[in-house]
Amino acid sequence: MADDKPDPAKPEMSRGDTVSAGAANGRRVKLTITDIAKMAGVSKKTVSRVINHSGLVRDETRERIMKIVEEHGYQPDPQARALALRRSTLIALISNQPNPQYIVDIQGGILTGMAGTPYQLVIRPCDRSSPTLHDDICDIVQHQKLFGVILTPSISEDDELIGRLRQIGCPYVRIAAVSLDTPENMIETHDYVGAAEAARHIASLGHTRIAHIHGPDTFLSAAERLRGFRVGLAEYGMKIEPQYLMKGGYTFESGMECGKQLLALDVPPTAVFAGNDEMAVGVYQAVRQAGLRVPDDLSIVGFDDSPIATRIWPKLTTVRLPIVQMGRIAAELLISNHDRMAMQPPAATSVMPSLVVRESAAAPRA
Amino acid sequence: MADDKPDPAKPEMSRGDTVSAGAANGRRVKLTITDIAKMAGVSKKTVSRVINHSGLVRDETRERIMKIVEEHGYQPDPQARALALRRSTLIALISNQPNPQYIVDIQGGILTGMAGTPYQLVIRPCDRSSPTLHDDICDIVQHQKLFGVILTPSISEDDELIGRLRQIGCPYVRIAAVSLDTPENMIETHDYVGAAEAARHIASLGHTRIAHIHGPDTFLSAAERLRGFRVGLAEYGMKIEPQYLMKGGYTFESGMECGKQLLALDVPPTAVFAGNDEMAVGVYQAVRQAGLRVPDDLSIVGFDDSPIATRIWPKLTTVRLPIVQMGRIAAELLISNHDRMAMQPPAATSVMPSLVVRESAAAPRA
DNA sequence: CTGAAAGCGCTTACAG
DNA sequence: CTGAAAGCGCTTACAG
Structure with missing residues (x-):
């Protein structure tokens, strides 16, 4: 067994010289649990107990081993451990x-x-x-x-x-x-909470014709954002009229398409909350193509605070998740x-x- | 040794029934090299040679082992191998x-x-x-x-x-x-090549007052893009005048700042090649703030083909890396x-x- | 509280 | 071309 015979590839060290060996030595052969056990004068199992915090070790023993482990920067081999x-x-x-x-x-x-x-x-x-x-x-x-x-x-x-x-x-x-x-x-x-905030912001600005562009049904966040938006609006005694509720796909293109449809309505909305920033930016594009302006003709609020939110003009009001x-x-x-x-x-x-x-x-x- | 006694946790299988065992069985206890060796009637070492393509195995033996390996979807344990x-x-x-x-x-x-x-x-x-x-x-x-x-x-x-x-x-x-x-x-x-293409495009459009916004010196790409741009321009007998060479930092803000300075010049450039899209978009912002338009008052070319390139208006002409x-x-x-x-x-x-x-x-x- | 033995699943010399 | 033994660096029962 390797435990019994000295391995010439490893640094020879008696129990006495633990102090001198450390990171200061620079690149050195990696230490194993056997080396640590020898230095501490205990079995591998005891070292294993210490590095695994298994409790059943005398305090004095644990501390002695911990000290050696730290001095040498010993870290158990991840693959051996995994095996x-x-x-x-x-x-x-x-x-x-x-x-x-x-x-x-x-x-x-x-x-x-x-x-x-x-x-x-x-x-x-x-x-x-x-x-x-x-x-x-x-x-x-x-x-x-x-x-x-x-x-x-x-x-x-x-x-x-x-x-x-x-x-x-x-x-x-x-x-x-x-x-x-x-x-x-x-x-x-809690996307719900952010969407409610967006609703309060839009409502408090004085909007009454308020649209929402919904994300895809395969994302729970889409439903939550709509739910929160409705609750926030309700606090102001408002709701989303059916013709103002659009179904998007969280993509730029879908946002642009929904924006176009919204603007083509006989009585278009004055504000829209898009389910995410990508769709919000699509709405910007629809507004521009219609020869209108943000926020003068249409207020837009997004969700995500993507990098584009501060690159686009005017800068996008949006909801940020940490x-x-x-x-x-x-x-x-x-x-x-x-x-x-x-x-x-x-x-x-x-x-x-x-x-x-x-x-x-x-x-x-x- | 484990090799000698049957392990009750593993599927019992004699050499004969290799055919019936396969992925069809669904979740099964993972096979080891020992199992494969037993099924093939060879040593672990021989299986090891086969899965490591070490050559020195008789063709007939290799094929027999490969067949068993594939039938059972055997994959060597990554941690054991790493160890x-x-x-x-x-x-x-x-x-x-x-x-x-x-x-x-x-x-x-x-x-x-x-x-x-x-x-x-x-x-x-x-x-x-x-x-x-x-x-x-x-x-x-x-x-x-x-x-x-x-x-x-x-x-x-x-x-x-x-x-x-x-x-x-x-x-x-x-x-x-x-x-x-x-x-x-x-x-x-070869960023150089893309930058030269950008230069040719700008030059062939008829521009003569051409600016470049350089990236940070800590990025080799910054120097290469400038180098390529100069070479492309030279093919049209043109160069970047000193006052049109700006030092940016690959950020939106630095692009905006350089754009402002460029537009404030007595004789501003009519085209600018930005070292990346972030800076190019910053230039858009500077143009807008100056009450001017892209590309009417200033042509802009970027580098990267970021998502924003197609979200911004007008869409950004840029260089794409695969x-x-x-x-x-x-x-x-x-x-x-x-x-x-x-x-x-x-x-x-x-x-x-x-x-x-x-x-x-x-x-x-x- | 501590240790000797066996094992995890693989490969590397060393023989033959 | 093929195999038995030892080893990689760790942990898990099992004793004591």
């Missing part, structure tokens, strides 16, 4: 989000949440229309022994997939507009749920949208 | 790209290139101003035993980092505007270089930008 535990330190982001800024922000947030842990982020974009989607996801979860997965809308709303993940024992966190699961598996974004924060919380929740020693659970698992008032919504023309 | 080989199947994307669409596209391309392989994509955004950047990257490469890394501009231009990666034996592929390395480690994007393709080729190059059996090397490792003519550049006013 023995049948579980890797890989977390996958499973997403079908079309918005690039959303993707970058959520990835950045997850990475922030993982900082200082051995977990790594693997990405898995997906297509809900693929017939093998569920199988593909389960395969990679099992084959790579994923620690867990984080799901964004709309794939996060797929209860059948979640059922499969449960079946194979894969931990997960779902990001969605409303609670779809037990709290420890959810990040709620996406980076959502990613961070999702990572913290997933890790703290299943590796209690690695980190504290996040303080909150629910997040609130906020209205960003810019220049695309104003009082209607007298 | 034994001291190398994982993880590939990291190391990037400091600020453009979200670039990130999403390059990730998508890399994933496409990896499809069907056991490799997984891990993401590592980075900040070149971090003093521990190189150490951080080397640490994760070594600790996770990364198979290799793919680097985008501008981190791909960091020769010191590349030196460190070489030192620790980490395979890499660099994506950059020009060749900075041996061909097998490079994806060249980013998805670049990602795919980078993955194929990296994998084929260091795992010859896994895939063919890509046909080309160099890619060409192309001009996308839209509506933001027209003939100057008479």
